[in-house]
Amino acid sequence: xxxxxxxxxxxxxxxxxxxxxxxxxxxxxxxxxxxxxxxxxxxxxxxxxxxxxxxxxxxxxxxxxxxxxxxxxxxxxxxxxxxxxxxxxxxxxxxxxxxxxxxxxxxxxxxxxxxxxxxxxxxxxxxxxxxxxxxxxxxxxxxxxxxxxxxxxxxxxxxxxxxxxxxxxxxxxxxxxxxxxxxxxxxxxxxxxxxxxxxxxxxxxxxxxxxxxxxxxxxxxxxxxxxxxxxxxxxxxxxxxxxxxxxxxxxxxxxxxxxxxxxxxxxxxxxxxxxxxxxxxxxxxxxxxxxxxxxxxxxxxxxxxxxxxxxxxxxxxxxxxxxxxxxxxxxxxxxxxxxxxxxxxxxxxxxxxxxxxxxxxxxxx
Amino acid sequence: xxxxxxxxxxxxxxxxxxxxxxxxxxxxxxxxxxxxxxxxxxxxxxxxxxxxxxxxxxxxxxxxxxxxxxxxxxxxxxxxxxxxxxxxxxxxxxxxxxxxxxxxxxxxxxxxxxxxxxxxxxxxxxxxxxxxxxxxxxxxxxxxxxxxxxxxxxxxxxxxxxxxxxxxxxxxxxxxxxxxxxxxxxxxxxxxxxxxxxxxxxxxxxxxxxxxxxxxxxxxxxxxxxxxxxxxxxxxxxxxxxxxxxxxxxxxxxxxxxxxxxxxxxxxxxxxxxxxxxxxxxxxxxxxxxxxxxxxxxxxxxxxxxxxxxxxxxxxxxxxxxxxxxxxxxxxxxxxxxxxxxxxxxxxxx
Numbered sequence: 001x002x003x004x005x006x007x008x009x010x011x012x013x014x015x016x017x018x019x020x021x022x023x024x025x026x027x028x029x030x031x032x033x034x035x036x037x038x039x040x041x042x043x044x045x046x047x048x049x050x051x052x053x054x055x056x057x058x059x060x061x062x063x064x065x066x067x068x069x070x071x072x073x074x075x076x077x078x079x080x081x082x083x084x085x086x087x088x089x090x091x092x093x094x095x096x097x098x099x100x101x102x103x104x105x106x107x108x109x110x111x112x113x114x115x116x117x118x119x120x121x122x123x124x125x126x127x128x129x130x131x132x133x134x135x136x137x138x139x140x141x142x143x144x145x146x147x148x149x150x151x152x153x154x155x156x157x158x159x160x161x162x163x164x165x166x167x168x169x170x171x172x173x174x175x176x177x178x179x180x181x182x183x184x185x186x187x188x189x190x191x192x193x194x195x196x197x198x199x200x201x202x203x204x205x206x207x208x209x210x211x212x213x214x215x216x217x218x219x220x221x222x223x224x225x226x227x228x229x230x231x232x233x234x235x236x237x238x239x240x241x242x243x244x245x246x247x248x249x250x251x252x253x254x255x256x257x258x259x260x261x262x263x264x265x266x267x268x269x270x271x272x273x274x275x276x277x278x279x280x281x282x283x284x285x286x287x288x289x290x291x292x293x294x295x296x297x298x299x300x301x302x303x304x305x306x307x308x309x310x311x312x313x314x315x316x317x318x319x320x321x322x323x324x325x326x327x328x329x330x331x332x333x334x335x336x337x338x339x340x341x342x343x344x345x346x347x348x349x350x351x352x353x354x355x356x357x358x359x360x361x362x363x364x365x
Numbered sequence: 366x367x368x369x370x371x372x373x374x375x376x377x378x379x380x381x382x383x384x385x386x387x388x389x390x391x392x393x394x395x396x397x398x399x400x401x402x403x404x405x406x407x408x409x410x411x412x413x414x415x416x417x418x419x420x421x422x423x424x425x426x427x428x429x430x431x432x433x434x435x436x437x438x439x440x441x442x443x444x445x446x447x448x449x450x451x452x453x454x455x456x457x458x459x460x461x462x463x464x465x466x467x468x469x470x471x472x473x474x475x476x477x478x479x480x481x482x483x484x485x486x487x488x489x490x491x492x493x494x495x496x497x498x499x500x501x502x503x504x505x506x507x508x509x510x511x512x513x514x515x516x517x518x519x520x521x522x523x524x525x526x527x528x529x530x531x532x533x534x535x536x537x538x539x540x541x542x543x544x545x546x547x548x549x550x551x552x553x554x555x556x557x558x559x560x561x562x563x564x565x566x567x568x569x570x571x572x573x574x575x576x577x578x579x580x581x582x583x584x585x586x587x588x589x590x591x592x593x594x595x596x597x598x599x600x601x602x603x604x605x606x607x608x609x610x611x612x613x614x615x616x617x618x619x620x621x622x623x624x625x626x627x628x629x630x631x632x633x634x635x636x637x638x639x640x641x642x643x644x645x646x647x648x649x650x651x652x653x654x655x656x657x658x659x660x661x662x663x664x665x666x667x668x669x670x671x672x673x674x675x676x677x678x679x680x681x682x683x684x685x686x687x688x689x690x691x692x693x694x695x696x697x698x699x700x701x702x703x704x705x706x707x708x709x710x711x712x713x714x715x
Contacts, residue, residue, distance in 0.1 A: 052610050072613040085611035089629045098625070099615035146615070 002063065002153030002186040003028050004049065009058035011044055011210075018044050019210040022058070026154075026188060031180050033189045035197040035233070036207035042190045043082075045207070046156050049188065051075045062154075073102075078147035079156040082163065084139045086131040092118075092142050093127040099150045117145045120182075137168045144176075148183065157189045161196065173199055194234050198222070206230050228353035231280045237310060239347070240286070240321050242279045246271045256348075260317025262295050264341070268348050268356050277356070280347035283310065286323035287340045288331070295339045297321060302333055313337060411684035412494040418680050429493035433458050435475045445469065445486040447479075456489065457481070498685035502672075508686060510661060511668035515647060515690070518583050518664055523642040525588040527635055533589075534597030534631075535623050539609060549598070556591045560651065568655060582656040583664070587646065593638045600634035601627060636704045644694055665690040 004026040011019040018041045026032045034042040047053040049060060051072035059066050067075055078099075086095050093114060100110045118124045121141045131139055140160060147155055160176075161169045177200055180187050191197055197204050198218045206213040206221065206229070214226040218234075225231035231239050242258050249255035254270045256277060257263055264279065271277075288311075297315035309329045313321050323339060331337065348356040377383045410418065412427040432441035435458055442458035447469060449455055457469040457479060467486060469479045502508040536542075537549050560567075567586055568577075576582030604627060612622045628635070650666040657663055663671070669686050672679040698705065 050610075050614065052613065072610070073616045073618075077614070079611070079614045081607050081611060083605065083607050085605065085607040087608060087611070087626060089632075098612070098617070102616040102618070102621060146611075150616070 005061040007059040009055045011056045022212055029184055029186055031187045031202045033197040033201035034205045035191055038192055040207040041210040042207050043158055046158055046190050050079050050156050076152055077154045078152035080143045080147050080160045082159040084143040088131050091128050096145055096149050113149055117149050121145045136164050154186045159191055226355050228349045237283045237322050239280045239282050242318050246273055246275045248273055260315055276351050278349040281341050283322045283324040285342040285345040288337045297339050299333050299335045302331055411688045414495045415681045426492050428490040430488040431491045433472050435472050437475050444489040446489055447481050447486045498681045502682050502686055511663045511665045515665040518580055519643055519646040522584040522587055522646045526642045530593035531597050533594045534601050535627050538598045538601035552591045552594050578658050583653045597634050600631050604630050640701050640705055
């Protein structure tokens with residue numbers, strides 16, 4: 001059982017507030033990812049959970065017990081650091097057994113546990129080496145092994161993949177996901193990479209400037225972002241935001257005029273004419289063939305990726321629209337295309353950036 | 366051999382000698398003589414007898430007049446090369462000297478005495494090492510005791526210095542607490558106070574603690590060195606905090622973090638401090654001279670001083686024992702050069 005709750009946690013360094021009233025609940029065996037741009041306080045939040053940092057106010061509750069004043073060592077959590085923080089003067093074996101030695105585990109038990117972890121992570125032949133003799137991926141494994149060896153209830157991972165090259169990152173991502181299934185442990189994972197968040201998480205916590213923007217499953221966040229920030233942060237390439245204003249309509253089907261004069265019809269409550277609104281549309285929901293609302297645009301850049309073609313285009317009143325078109329297209333920069341937005345998948349945000357709900361956009365198939 | 370030759374004649378650029386080559390050679394040779402000359406001179410002189418030391422002009426090597434055992438005489442007699450009146454050169458021993466005339470004899474036929482004017486004879490000299498310069502102080506003056514005292518003071522003081530300084534440095538580099546900067550500033554400020562200024566108060570403290578005339582009185586005042594704390598602190602600042610945090614997550618106590626993580630990682634700096642401490646304590650003279658009054662407790666440096674009487678200096682012992690007292694430091698230098706240079710480079714302390 002490892003159930004973690006953050007209740008109204010705030011943290012400030014001197015006059016600078018880095019976390020504001022954070023409430024998060026992490027259930028047993030859940031994989032929760034904290035994601036946000038750098039400086040949003042996600043690492044600080046993790047360190048508060050770990051006990052390496054004290055919250056200025058609020059409670060950290062572990063299995064129903066407030067652990068605010070418990071030292072890091074006594075919380076029974078394990079952490080994988082961004083820099084791995086392997087003890088450079090110890091061999092891999094010593095690195096793995098250090099934590100167990102500190103809890104006065106008998107020698108033979110330590111050896112058995114280290115051997116088991118080494119087998120699980122396939123680092124058996126590295127046990128006598130020093131960390132500096134290991135490659136990045138191997139160090140990463142050892143760091144994870146060091147966290148696993150004490151069989152903690154909760155794993156805290158602070159951007160563990162950020163020091164690896166792109167290819168290795170994908171491999172390790174898959175391994176981490178598999179490991180989470182096998183260990184049956186609660187994991188809290190911090191990253192600034194939304195792809196990592198989407199692929200690994202049971203639930204994602206999006207943070208910005210020390211505040212929780214939204215908590216939900218990856219697809220909830222993708223399909224129903226609570227605000228403009230989450231909408232822009234989750235999903236790659238980023239969502240397009242088209243500025244416009246209300247232009248009448250009837251109940252449940254507002255008419256919206258985008259800057260540049262294009263008209264859209266959206267299933268949201270009508271607001272007074274002229275009130276500004278932002279329409280969000282994901283690049284994958286824009287086509288150049290078929291569709292309803294057509295916007296003439298000039299292509300400025302074409303990225304032919306193979307399975308899809310990403311085009312950057314300029315339309316009147318809308319300086320930059322990115323569209324991801326399936327397959328390979330015969331489009332070059334300078335061409336004029338007609339962009340069709342799939343109206344089923346449009347998102348609307350009011351002037352404060354909040355999602356305009358009521359009247360749903362469809363779940364993506 | 367050819368490798369050494371090519372190395373020594375290596376020149377700037379091409380085949381011919383450039384004037385900078387010559388300058389480099391002059392500079393290096395002069396430097397070698399300047400730095401190494403006195404040491405070699407000390408080493409050679411330490412093997413000279415008392416008489417040879419006062420000889421003028423001085424010789425480089427420890428020469429001694431050759432002595433020969435001759436039948437009929439109990440003592441060995443000095444051997445001379447004599448230019449006879451007929452122009453023949455002979456090897457004779459001197460039996461005795463009367464005024465300007467020496468009575469000499471052929472070692473093969475000692476019964477016949479030959480009178481020779483002093484000017485006509487030259488002593489036959491051979492290289493002889495006066496090893497008694499080394500053995501006598503150890504036998505007669507208890508130098509082994511001094512040596513032991515010096516080793517004891519150096520080793521114990523160095524161990525205590527390392528432990529205390531590294532703990533202070535650990536706290537000053539890795540813990541946030543109120544007044545940390547002030548504490549560091551106070552420690553560093555004591556660097557500005559030379560021993561001679563505090564020597565009297567220090568003496569009364571030692572006396573008050575009943576440590577006068579005890580080796581602990583020599584050791585204890587020297588163990589807390591601001592340079593050591595500063596050197597170790599600067600090094601420990603470079604150890605990433607994440608390692609300490611990882612250890613904390615690994616259930617390590619603060620003592621364990623210090624002992625198992627920080628201290629091993631600070632080893633390069635600890636080694637530098639160890640070397641400095643050994644040299645400081647080994648070469649220490651003034652403070653031991655003040656604290657120690659009992660001959661039994663003298664350290665080497667103080668013991669050396671006892672050869673220096675008011676009227677007469679026993680140079681042959683002083684030189685020989687100086688060589689002995691230098692040896693440990695030389696050995697340390699030879700083996701730990703790398704650490705010493707890096708230590709000097711990183712701290713500017715010599």
